Amino acid sequence: MRGILGALCVFCALPAWAKLPVLSPLPLPEATVEVGGTARKGWVLYTVRPGDTLAGIAARYGVDPRHILWSSGLKDDRLQVGQELRIPLVAVEERKPRIPPGVEVYRVRPGDTLASLSQRFGLSPLELVSANPSLESLDRLVAGSLLYIPKKTKGLLVALPEGETLVDLARRFGLSPLEVAKANGLEDPTALRPGDLVLLPGIEAKATYQRLLAKQEAERQARLEAERKRQEELRRLAEERRRREALRQAQLRQAQVQRPQVRRVSYQEGGMRWPLSGFRITTYFGGRGAFQRYHTGIDLAAPYGTPIVAAKSGQVQVAGWSSFGYGFHVVLDHGGGVETLYAHMSRIAVRPGQWVEAGDLIGYVGSTGWSTGPHLHFEVRVNGVPRNPLAYLP
Template sequence: MRVWVAWCLLAVPALAFSHVKPLSPIPLPEAQVEVGPSVRKGWVVYTVKAGDTLAGLALRYGVDPRHIMWSSGLKDHRLQVGQRLLIPLVGVEERPPRVPPGVEVYRVRPGDTLQGIASRFGVSVLDLVSANPSLESLDRLVAGSVLYVPKGAKGLLLTLGEGQTLVDLAGRFGLSPVQVAKANGVENPAELRPGDLVLLPGIQAKTTYQNLLAKQEAERRARLEAERRRQEELRRLAEERRRQQALAQAQARRQQAQVARPQVRRVSYQEGGMRWPLSGFRITTYFGQRGAFQRYHTGIDLAAPYGTPIVAAKSGQVEVAGWSSVGYGFHVILDHGGGVETLYAHMSRIAVRPGEWVEAGEVIGYVGSTGWSTGPHLHFEVRVGGVARNPLSYLP
């Protein structure tokens, strides 16, 4: 991983002593180079990778997640792959920001809520919001971030900005500088530095709290509306499934009734009747719908021992003799003229070739279990004009 670090030098205030005469400048040797103060503060320019989280990066670099958000101009804790972040780094010689006495620094744990933390420390949610006016939500807390808990005096907790003083903040909120200094345990306000936290006693962030409550209510309503729509969609889908199942069951009952009472029209040989393609067989599956969730059966299945000879049901020309890519395995199709065809599937071996003429009763192959088959049998179809018909209507 390639990391770029952008450093900035902090200005060191010059010390002035009225009782000391300024020293004459000491000439430097030509080879001597004057070096400025050592680096004390900087930023790591980091490119977000898959799996990175704000809390994880803050823990890795030992900084508050909110400082990364402020440095990088983030509006919330969500990160995107490829996004560039400025992670602030503080030199070990620089003291951490000063926290007023009575204010506890709490590191947010997974599962924490603002209400839960307030109850645990015996303070109100408004007190927590006043001590953390940069909060963006009453419901969502970033694990690993810092939360300030006012266990002593309650009030508004602000960060002292560049060029600001305690007296400036006190005057801005109409408070006595002495009162503010006492609440912060400060004897000399000049000791405070930019970045230190200042507690303004008695000041509450009511407007911020009201805005957060309004945002919480809007998000709650949005969640309820999304859940209502989801439940409606689930009910609609369930009703559609019930309707489809009822239709399928009704159709299955009708098909079963037809199978139980087949209406077979017997056709004589003179009208184009056929002979059975096997001898010594047992019908295992009839023509038609087999169940609500099974494919429509386009022929009849005749179970017989492996290798039983299969004969032509009627004289005709061999149209197809070979392997099928749609589950028939080794199969033969005979053309009997007038748009009438017969199909013989799942053969173990074929005894004819395409183009041959065969007479009714002539052997064309042998029973097998090739293709989509679960045991040795002959799948026999009759097609008229390309449409599958019930073979029992054409057999004696």
């Protein structure tokens, strides 16, 4: 009844216009959403730009560079342009975590190593690792990150976990709470808050140090393996270059072997002089290819109209046009079955039956007959058989 009366009372309290007959169900009140306070933690997605460094980005956002490494899943501080980083943001605390007296905070500089810092501060690598058990490498320190340097008491430096007290921490490591409080300069151990750093005197992070040593050795072996592969690749490339050079030299030797071997003939045995000056040999005596006929002489390319002289004294046997592709040509008889032929002349300067001496003018370079350009086709025949002219020339 009270619920019904309450409902009626609420209805009576409505204005007159609201007491009209209801023709359709009243709409239900809209659902409400409560928004909590701003999250204390989160990330900023940052795209690496040219010139960015991990230390510079960390300083810009006021975070430890190592936190960016861990949040972004990076193994080292080498960045690439366009790479996306997750930068953890932590709301400003009411106070900074407490650091025990006698512990100095050091910001890592470029070039710092665990070995150099150990030597600088008079600590062993194990003592330095114990004060910084979150280190990920003995060789690579992230520039801009923070290291804790124990100046007095040495030991393990840890953050007080949530829900634990100094007494709990001391008992877990088998230490006297009074001893731990004294090492941390505490008169009231209950004043510690979660996240405050606690120095546990005499405790060494041996397991962490051994893990880092094993990682260091694995990285050293990886570098040695990478260097070995690099040297193997260099040797392979050098061997490939040597092989190509040997193949090139073999091809050159083969080409020299295939070039007709020339036995020089002295002038007394029938030697001759060059019939041209200022020329270059474009085709040699011998075979020229599977689909080309045997070349019975040598071709001497020279400018159109270059004088042609007799290679040796003799009598003009032929001086005229050839029906075999020689064009205007001259044949000299030198006796003993030796003849020379001069083809593709532009003009003939001798007549049949004429006697000429070696060096006498007999015609001019042309491109008559089967010719593709101005040159002299020069042949030497012995008893009607073509011979290599180079064997008779100086």
